[in-house]
Amino acid sequence: MTNSESKSFTTSQKGTTHDENGCHIRIVHLERVALAKRQALAEEESERLALTYKILGDPTRLKIVMALNDGEMCVCDLAAFLGLSESAVSHQLRRLKDLALVRQRRQGQTLFYALNDSHIATIINIGLEHIREGGRKWI
Amino acid sequence: MTNSESKSFTTSQKGTTHDENGCHIRIVHLERVALAKRQALAEEESERLALTYKILGDPTRLKIVMALNDGEMCVCDLAAFLGLSESAVSHQLRRLKDLALVRQRRQGQTLFYALNDSHIATIINIGLEHIREGGRKWI
DNA sequence: ATTATATATGAACAATTGTTCATATATAAT
DNA sequence: ATTATATATGAACAATTGTTCATATATAAT
Numbered sequence: 001m002t003n004s005e006s007k008s009f010t011t012s013q014k015g016t017t018h019d020e021n022g023c024h025i026r027i028v029h030l031e032r033v034a035l036a037k038r039q040a041l042a043e044e045e046s047e048r049l050a051l052t053y054k055i056l057g058d059p060t061r062l063k064i065v066m067a068l069n070d071g072e073m074c075v076c077d078l079a080a081f082l083g084l085s086e087s088a089v090s091h092q093l094r095r096l097k098d099l100a101l102v103r104q105r106r107q108g109q110t111l112f113y114a115l116n117d118s119h120i121a122t123i124i125n126i127g128l129e130h131i132r133e134g135g136r137k138w139i
Numbered sequence: 140m141t142n143s144e145s146k147s148f149t150t151s152q153k154g155t156t157h158d159e160n161g162c163h164i165r166i167v168h169l170e171r172v173a174l175a176k177r178q179a180l181a182e183e184e185s186e187r188l189a190l191t192y193k194i195l196g197d198p199t200r201l202k203i204v205m206a207l208n209d210g211e212m213c214v215c216d217l218a219a220f221l222g223l224s225e226s227a228v229s230h231q232l233r234r235l236k237d238l239a240l241v242r243q244r245r246q247g248q249t250l251f252y253a254l255n256d257s258h259i260a261t262i263i264n265i266g267l268e269h270i271r272e273g274g275r276k277w278i
Numbered sequence: 279a280t281t282a283t284a285t286a287t288g289a290a291c292a293a294t295t296g297t298t299c300a301t302a303t304a305t306a307a308t
Numbered sequence: 309a310t311t312a313t314a315t316a317t318g319a320a321c322a323a324t325t326g327t328t329c330a331t332a333t334a335t336a337a338t
Contacts, residue, residue, distance in 0.1 A: 057193025119269040130258040
């Protein structure tokens with residue numbers, strides 16, 4: 001998007017190359033593949049971004065995130081809300097915390113969890129717009 | 140966010156209830172749990188939204204999406220770009236298509252894939268902002 | 279010190295997932 | 309009609325994942 005390089009390749013520059021194992025691979029649009037490689041994120045960053053979406057990609061965790069969007073909650077309330085054991089919720093909160101999606105605040109024996117930053121609500125809202133406007137091919 | 144109901148619960152309204160199996164469950168903040176339940180999305184919608192993020196939550200598929208952000212690509216170019224078999228790419232494109240994240244256009248024997256709508260790039264960009272600003276606890 | 283409460287954690291296991299391999303389909307060229 | 313090209317699809321299998329169960333830890337109350 002930020003890049004001014006050509007956006008459509010109608011000219012077919014067919015070619016073939018070999019991968020690191022010497023295997024023969026087919027490339028129809030050499031320049032387009034080269035562009036994709038130049039623009040690609042660092043592997044480390046792709047992995048982290050994918051992991052972030054994967055964490056949001058489980059119904060239990062997503063429901064936790066959406067519930068926290070209305071304000072902080074403690075573990076046993078989340079368990080009651082979800083109809084799951086507190087252990088299961090705690091395991092999922094740990095994963096959410098590891099990816100900086102939620103943070104915790106202790107008050108006595110109780111831990112209150114909250115969304116960690118405003119990006120998360122934004123991602124959810126755009127995701128909702130996406131599913132509400134389009135493809136009916138659910139699963 | 141859009142709701143004007145109370146956002147923090149300092150008063151602890153302890154209570155217990157029973158789930159549909161008659162099991163005893165603990166709720167520390169009754170009203171907070173009730174609020175979460177009122178605000179929750181329909182189950183069907185939560186499932187779909189989670190599935191959308193899950194699909195973005197695999198490095199291969201995320202790389203496909205990010206590559207398509209620079210313009211359409213055919214299957215064999217994506218395979219070359221990713222260093223994967225065309226079969227593997229085709230399987231993943233099917234999942235992306237099932238969730239309306241990409242669409243396809245045929246030109247002869249070649250199928251060109253492109254992002255299906257502008258939400259997708261937005262979600263990626265906000266996700267990137269999130270991982271670039273915060274938590275260092277990677278995995 | 280002992281007990282209760284709230285939550286975290288490790289191991290285990292069924293369920294889900296991503297890739298490979300073999301094969302099928304769709305279009306184009308001869 | 310036959311062959312080549314580009315992609316799709318089903319089955320199989322190793323790898324990953326979410327929950328449960330048992331146990332550990334941290335704080336508070338007595």
